[in-house]
Amino acid sequence: MRFILIRHGETDHNVENRMSGWTEATLSARGASQARSLAKKLEHVAVHRLITSGMERAGATATIAFPHLSKSAETMVQLKEMNFGTMEGLTMDEIMDEHPEVFMHLQKMDGEYVFPEGESLVSFHKRIQSAALELLKLPDDESIAVVAHSGTIRCLLAGWIANDWRAHWKFRIDHCSVTIVEFYDGYPVLRLCNDIAHLYDPLATP
Numbered sequence: 001m002r003f004i005l006i007r008h009g010e011t012d013h014n015v016e017n018r019m020s021g022w023t024e025a026t027l028s029a030r031g032a033s034q035a036r037s038l039a040k041k042l043e044h045v046a047v048h049r050l051i052t053s054g055m056e057r058a059g060a061t062a063t064i065a066f067p068h069l070s071k072s073a074e075t076m077v078q079l080k081e082m083n084f085g086t087m088e089g090l091t092m093d094e095i096m097d098e099h100p101e102v103f104m105h106l107q108k109m110d111g112e113y114v115f116p117e118g119e120s121l122v123s124f125h126k127r128i129q130s131a132a133l134e135l136l137k138l139p140d141d142e143s144i145a146v147v148a149h150s151g152t153i154r155c156l157l158a159g160w161i162a163n164d165w166r167a168h169w170k171f172r173i174d175h176c177s178v179t180i181v182e183f184y185d186g187y188p189v190l191r192l193c194n195d196i197a198h199l200y201d202p203l204a205t206p
Contacts, residue, residue: 002143002191003135004047005153005179006065008057009034014175016091021081021118021151023088024056031057034176034199035064041178041198042066048142051135053079053149061176062147069145078131081149085118111165125165128155136183153179160188174199 009031013020027035042065050066052058054075063070087095087102096103105113111121119127138144150173158167160181172194173179180191 001136001138001140001183003156003181003183004042004045004143004145005156005181006038006061006145006147007150007153007173007175007177008055008061008147009038009064010175011057013089017093018089018091019084019087019095021084021088021149022055027057027060031061031175032064035061037198038065038176038178039067042145046143047145049074049138049144050147051076051079051144052147053077053081053152055080055149058147058149062145065147065176066145076131076134078127078134079146079148079152082121082124082151083115083118085115087115087118109169111168121168122165124151125155125158125168128152129159132156132159136186140183150174157181157190157193161190 009027011020011025011031012028013023013025015028047066047069050062050069050073052062052073052075054077062073087099095106102115114120135144153173154168154171157171157179158165162170174194174196176196176199178195179193182189182191
């Protein structure tokens with residue numbers, strides 16, 4: 001079993017540094033371009049099943065990156081990003097100015113802190129690990145593309161690779177990056193992590 005984990009392309013909310021866990025956001029022009037570059041990278045990669053979180057940004061990315069599979073894409077809403085509750089749609093500066101107590105917990109990366117009307121990092125991980133169990137019930141011989149969110153992919157990696165939610169921030173997951181986890185008799189192996197070579201010329205990057 002092979003999982004190709006893909007973060008959606010850049011959105012307008014990402015550009016504005018807004019919290020948009022469960023808030024719908026549209027791909028920016030750059031985000032759409034990232035998805036097209038991803039499509040070229042994956043055009044010859046065998047994928048048997050396409051799953052998205054159901055969020056607009058994930059669906060739009062999947063449609064561009066996998067045009068031949070977009071009509072048969074499956075939705076797994078459990079793979080949505082973390083729910084930031086009443087902080088949804090706010091920028092970090094707005095949270096710092098208007099909700100200093102919440103900003104303090106963000107600075108501390110307090111995994112037990114529950115966002116007002118939202119969830120905590122710990123409960124987010126529990127939700128994603130429950131979804132991960134469902135993913136592992138899929139046929140062993142399939143290559144499965146999952147288009148979701150940075151937090152979602154971090155949760156999957158923290159559970160599958162580190163077996164500890166505290167590893168959440170040890171994985172960098174950029175827009176339209178490719179991460180691959182393969183399972184051998186139920187044992188997860190990290191084959192590739194946060195590959196973004198298709199988005200820039202590495203020789204031109206200082």
